[in-house]
Amino acid sequence: MSDAIRFEDKVVIVTGAGGGLGRAHALLFARHGARVVVNDLGGTANGQGANASAANLVVAQIREAGGTAVASHDSVTAGDRIVEQALDTFGRVDVLVNNAGILRDKTFHKMDDADWDQVYQVHVQGAYKLTHAAWPHLREQNFGRVIFTSSTSGIYGNFGQSNYAMAKLGLYGLTRTLALEGRRHNILVNAIAPTGGTRMTEGLMSPEVFALLKPELVSPVVVYLGSEQCQDTGDLYEVGGGWVGKVRWERSLGVGFDPHQGMSVDAIAKEWANIGNFEDAVHPRDNVEALEQMMVNLKKY
Template identity: 70%
Template sequence: MSDIRFEDKVVIVTGAGGGIGRAHALLFAKHGAKVVVNDLGGSTQGEGANSEAALKVVEEIKAAGGTAIANPDSVVDGDKIVQCAMDNFGRVDVVVNNAGILRDKSFAKMTDTDWDLVYKVHVEGAYKVTHAAWNQMKEQNFGRIIFTSSTSGIYGNFGQANYGMAKLGLYGLTRTLAIEGRKNNIFVNAIAPTGGTRMTEGLFPPGAFEKLKPELVSPLVVYLCSEHCQETGSLFEVGGGWMGKVRWERSLGIGFNPDEGFTPEDVQANFEQLCSFENAVHPKDNIEALKELMQNIQKFS
C-alpha cells in the first residue's frame, strides 16, 4: 500500500459547492490536489444561480492549507470549466462529474421541461465537461473520470423517470469511455452514492440522514482517481460507510433452432427456464455477452 497523493494533479469536481461534491473537493485538496470547485449555485430543481457556493468551499480548502479555485459555470458549458482549470493550473488530470438536480414527478405528470432539464444537467453536462478534458488526458497519457449514477437509475424509482434515464445513461457512457480510454491510461468509473444532502432531506428514516454523511462517499472516489488504481468501467454503490461493486448478471438463457423458427407459444413454454438465474453468467464485454447467442448459431449449423 502506498500513500495516495495528488501533488502535480489538477482535479475538477462539478457541483462541489455543497453536498457530496463539496466533500470530494475537500478530500482531494487534503490529498494535495489543486481543485477546481465548480458550482452553478442554483436550487435542487435547477433554478437560479449563485457564485457564493463554490467560493465558500474554496475558502474552506484554502483555510486548511489547500489549493483551489472557484468556478461558477454550468456544466452545460463544460468547456469553460476545463478552460478555467487550464488557465489557473495548466492541466486537468481528474474530472468528477457530480453536479445534479431533481425534477421528480410521476411519468403521467412529467413535462418536457422536467425531462430536458434533468437530461441537460446530468448527461449533457457530464458529456461536455468530460469531452472538453478528454484530449488533454489523451495527450498527457493520464486521466481519471468519475460519473455519478444513482440507485434510481440502476433499479428504478417512482417519480424519477427522467432522473433514472439520465443516471443509467451515465453508466453506459462509463462503459464505453473505459474501453476508449484504456490505452491512454484514462480510467473511468461510476458511483451510485447515498448521502444526507439537501437533495435527500426528508427521504430517510429518522436518524439515518445524519449518519449518511456526504464525506463517507469521497474516499472511494479519491482512491478510484489515484495513480495506483487500475480499476476501470466499474460501478459502485457507496454510502454510510458501506460500499460494494455492481455487475451485470444474465440468465444462461434458452436456444431454439434458428433455421426451423419457433413460436410465441414456444417462448411461453420455456419462459421459466429463460428467466432462471441458475448458472447465470456475468458478461464483462460485448464479446462475452454474445457468447451464448453465437454458440446457439453454431450448434444448429
C-alpha cells in the same frame, strides 16, 4: 489519514462542489494535495437560479486549510469553460468528478418536457460537455481519471424519477464505453451510485438514518478512483453510510432455439420460466462475452 495516495502534481475538477457530496469530494482531494477546481453554478436542488457564494465558500475552506483551489461558477453545460479555467489557472487537468445534478421528481404521467429536458441537460449533457472538453488533454498526457455519478434510481428504478433514473443509468453506459476507449491512453473511467445525506435526499428518510449518511463517507471511494493507484476501469460501485459494494450485470443462460426452424410465440411461452432461470447465471464483461451464449446456440445447429 494515510498519505500514501497523493495528488500534488494533479488538477481535479469537481462539479456540483458547492455543497453535499461534491463539497466533500473537493475537500478530500485538496487534503490529499490536489489543486481543485470547485465548480458550482449555485442553483437550487431543482435547477433554479445561480449563486456564486457556495463555490466560493468551499474554496475559502480549502485555502484556510492550506490547500489550493479556484472557484468555477459556470453551468456544467458549458463544460468547455470549466476545463479552460482549469488550464488557465493550473496549466493542466487530470481528474474529473462529474457530480453536479438536480431533481425534478414527478410521476411519468405528470412529467412535462421541461422537467425531462432539464434533468437530462444537467446530468447527461453536462457530464458529456465537461468530459469531452477535457478528453484531448487527458489523451495527450497519457493520464486521466474520470468518475461519473450514477444512482440506485438508475440501476433499480425509483417511483417518480423516470427522468433522473434515465439520466443516471445513461451515465453508466457512457462510463462503459469511455473505459474501453480510454484504456490505451491510461484514462480510467468508473461510476459510483452514492447514497448521502444531502439537500437532495433530505426528507426522504428518517432523521436518524439521514445523520449517518454523511457525504464524507462517499468521498474516499471517489478519491481512490481518481488516483494513480486505482487500475480498474468501467466499473460501478454503490457507496454510502460506510459501506461500498461493486455492481455487475447478471444474465440467465437462456434458452436456445433452432435459428433455421425459427421459434413461435407459443414456444417462447412454454420456455418462459427457463428463459428467466438464473441458476448458473453468467456475468458478461463486454460485448464479446455477451454474445457467447448466442454463438454457442448458432454453432449447435
